Amino acid sequence: MCGIIGYVGTEDAYPVIIQGLKRLEYRGYDSAGVAIAGDGVHLYKRKGKVKDLEDYIGPEGIKGKLGIGHTRWATHGEPEDKNAHPHRSMHGHFIVVHNGIIENYVRLKERLMSKGYRFSSDTDTEVIANLIEYTYLKGNVSALTAIRLALRKVIGAYGLGIICTDEPDKLFAIRKGSPLVIGIGENAHYIASDAPAIMEHTRKVVYPDDDEMVVLWNDHMILQTPENHNHKPVVKILDQEIGDIGKGSFPHYMLKEIFEQPDSIRDTFRGRISEDPFAIHLGGLYSVLPALRYAGRIIILGCGTSWHAGLIGEYLLEEFAHIPVEVEYASEFRYRHPVIRKDDVIIAISQSGETADTLAAIRKAREAGALVLGICNVVGSSIPRETEAGVYTHAGPEIGVASTKAFTAQVTVLTMIAMLLAKEKNLIDDRSFHRFIRELKKIPEKIRYILAQNNDVIRDLAEQYKDVNNFLYLGRGYFFPVALEGALKLKEISYIHAEGYPAAEMKHGPIALIDENMPVVFIAPKDDTYDKIVSNIREVKARKGKVIAIVNEKDRTISELATHVIEIPSTFLALTPLLAVIPLQLLAYHMAVLRGCNVDQPRNLAKSVTVE
Ligand code: G6P
Numbered sequence: 001m002c003g004i005i006g007y008v009g010t011e012d013a014y015p016v017i018i019q020g021l022k023r024l025e026y027r028g029y030d031s032a033g034v035a036i037a038g039d040g041v042h043l044y045k046r047k048g049k050v051k052d053l054e055d056y057i058g059p060e061g062i063k064g065k066l067g068i069g070h071t072r073w074a075t076h077g078e079p080e081d082k083n084a085h086p087h088r089s090m091h092g093h094f095i096v097v098h099n100g101i102i103e104n105y106v107r108l109k110e111r112l113m114s115k116g117y118r119f120s121s122d123t124d125t126e127v128i129a130n131l132i133e134y135t136y137l138k139g140n141v142s143a144l145t146a147i148r149l150a151l152r153k154v155i156g157a158y159g160l161g162i163i164c165t166d167e168p169d170k171l172f173a174i175r176k177g178s179p180l181v182i183g184i185g186e187n188a189h190y191i192a193s194d195a196p197a198i199m200e201h202t203r204k205v206v207y208p209d210d211d212e213m214v215v216l217w218n219d220h221m222i223l224q225t226p227e228n229h230n231h232k233p234v235v236k237i238l239d240q241e242i243g244d245i246g247k248g249s250f251p252h253y254m255l256k257e258i259f260e261q262p263d264s265i266r267d268t269f270r271g272r273i274s275e276d277p278f279a280i281h282l283g284g285l286y287s288v289l290p291a292l293r294y295a296g297r298i299i300i301l302g303c304g305t306s307w308h309a310g311l312i313g314e315y316l317l318e319e320f321a322h323i324p325v326e327v328e329y330a331s332e333f334r335y336r337h338p339v340i341r342k343d344d345v346i347i348a349i350s351q352s353g354e355t356a357d358t359l360a361a362i363r364k365a366r367e368a369g370a371l372v373l374g375i376c377n378v379v380g381s382s383i384p385r386e387t388e389a390g391v392y393t394h395a396g397p398e399i400g401v402a403s404t405k406a407f408t409a410q411v412t413v414l415t416m417i418a419m420l421l422a423k424e425k426n427l428i429d430d431r432s433f434h435r436f437i438r439e440l441k442k443i444p445e446k447i448r449y450i451l452a453q454n455n456d457v458i459r460d461l462a463e464q465y466k467d468v469n470n471f472l473y474l475g476r477g478y479f480f481p482v483a484l485e486g487a488l489k490l491k492e493i494s495y496i497h498a499e500g501y502p503a504a505e506m507k508h509g510p511i512a513l514i515d516e517n518m519p520v521v522f523i524a525p526k527d528d529t530y531d532k533i534v535s536n537i538r539e540v541k542a543r544k545g546k547v548i549a550i551v552n553e554k555d556r557t558i559s560e561l562a563t564h565v566i567e568i569p570s571t572f573l574a575l576t577p578l579l580a581v582i583p584l585q586l587l588a589y590h591m592a593v594l595r596g597c598n599v600d601q602p603r604n605l606a607k608s609v610t611v612e
Pocket of ligand 1: 303304305306349350351352353354355358401402403605606607608609
């Protein structure tokens with residue numbers, strides 16, 4: 001949620017900042033801005049995308065060796081030029097970019113106004129800029145001391161990049177509760193909300209702790225604890241691939257990421273499952289395997305699509321590892337009074353590793369003494385750093401705001417964990433275990449086949465349904481979470497109202513909505529409840545609803561009943577969600593494109609939700 005970037009070095013800052021902002025744009029994209037210190041400090045900001053800002057500034061760019069930039073997801077104040085960052089303090093001594101939310105900004109603003117401060121935006125960030133300046137001028141202290149003292153009065157979350165116009169050779173940065181990474185280059189330093197924004201410049205990074213003050217020059221840095229002690233930064237080397245973050249030949253990131261799933265799933269299990277000998281290796285879980293094995297209960301935490309992956313994890317872990325599982329919205333868990341027992345294990349799932357609610361829920365669980373594990377995609381993000389152990393998904397950078405390949409990678413990891421525990425607990429015989437591993441390895445090819453067979457078919461289908469206002473998605477068992485995910489994809493990017501429901505629950509409400517205008521997507525591959533879902537389809541047909549059914553190849557019964565069928569290959573039931581979700585991703589994608597929506601950057605959403 002909001003991306004910040006900064007550079008100080010011997011090269012021109014502007015191209016580094018603009019390039020970094022483009023990489024951070026998935027975090028927010030309603031406005032963007034830069035401040036560059038060269039011959040004076042020049043500040044440009046604009047409502048719209050980074051490209052709009054770039055066009056506004058023009059091809060000459062801005063000269064200067066130090067700069068900060070911001071791409072915004074509005075929290076306080078509408079997306080307008082005046083609310084875009086950076087924000088300059090009233091007397092011009094400080095310029096600030098901010099990711100996070102200041103909870104007590106109204107009180108601080110009133111106090112500053114009573115001292116004569118005037119504000120030109122509706123943001124909480126301008127309050128920070130003015131509060132620092134007020135402290136600086138009133139106390140006649142250094143910029144560093146002013147920042148430190150001012151932030152003591154601030155309640156909330158922040159990742160900040162700060163320029164003091166009186167000390168234009170330094171870049172200040174500090175975080176509390178919002179992500180921030182420092183990059184160490186050749187005669188250069190960088191700050192960013194996350195590592196991919198700076199990885200093309202350096203792989204040497206430092207993750208400051210909450211409230212650690214960072215001061216950067218081109219050739220050295222200071223890291224200072226909240227008690228004002230300088231300490232040696234712990235430098236980490238990032239070894240992940242930057243990944244191809246272009247769209248390649250695809251018109252949108254989302255379509256590219258849908259089509260990447262055969263590879264991203266293979267990357268997620270590569271080196272972790274073997275046939276000779278048959279085994280599952282999850283190195284990140286070795287140290288906690290006994291605790292997992294004897295867990296009395298697993299609580300899965302997540303938000304959005306990651307929560308849906310968690311629901312599939314519940315079915316997997318209960319079926320194969322025989323461990324009771326609860327799946328919780330992190331945002332609810334953090335404010336309840338959850339009963340956490342000694343033998344509970346918490347698994348937090350997050351693509352970004354930065355979701356504010358998930359992080360807060362983790363902290364709550366850890367305070368209660370629980371063992372907390374993470375399943376994350378972004379290496380080095382906050383959740384992996386704040387959990388005892390975990391598994392990375394290796395899906396590669398996901399840029400489209402609607403999650404696709406990260407979801408299937410999360411489900412793949414949960415599948416491996418469930419099977420690993422089944423094996424450890426002797427709950428599965430060797431033959432079944434071997435067959436499962438072999439079948440898991442076939443999933444990427446089966447997805448490739450679905451994509452090849454169905455993309456055009458689904459585009460034609462989307463053409464027929466693109467103007468409807470409502471959609472219903474129904475499934476049972478493993479396919480109930482898939483129905484939820486299908487509905488979420490559609491509403492996120494096409495703005496069509498869509499609901500996911502357990503198919504049997506249809507009779508307790510949604511059936512009232514069904515008429516000849518209501519398309520109902522049934523996720524209906526063969527399982528134990530197949531006959532029941534056939535009855536549900538008949539009930540919809542009897543009310544003239546249009547049925548789009550996801551079925552296994554060679555399905556006869558539903559094929560005769562449904563208005564449209566989309567076929568997927570057969571596999572083991574527990575692996576079928578990985579296949580069944582693919583047509584739903586494509587359906588949402590094509591509907592959104594045909595409706596003229598911005599597929600990769602849907603309105604009001606952001607990829608990484610680092611505010612409550
Ligand atoms: C946002 C994104 C979703 C994502 C959710 C949780 O809403 O748009 O795609 O599922 O956050 O994010 P996380 O990074 O924790 O998986």
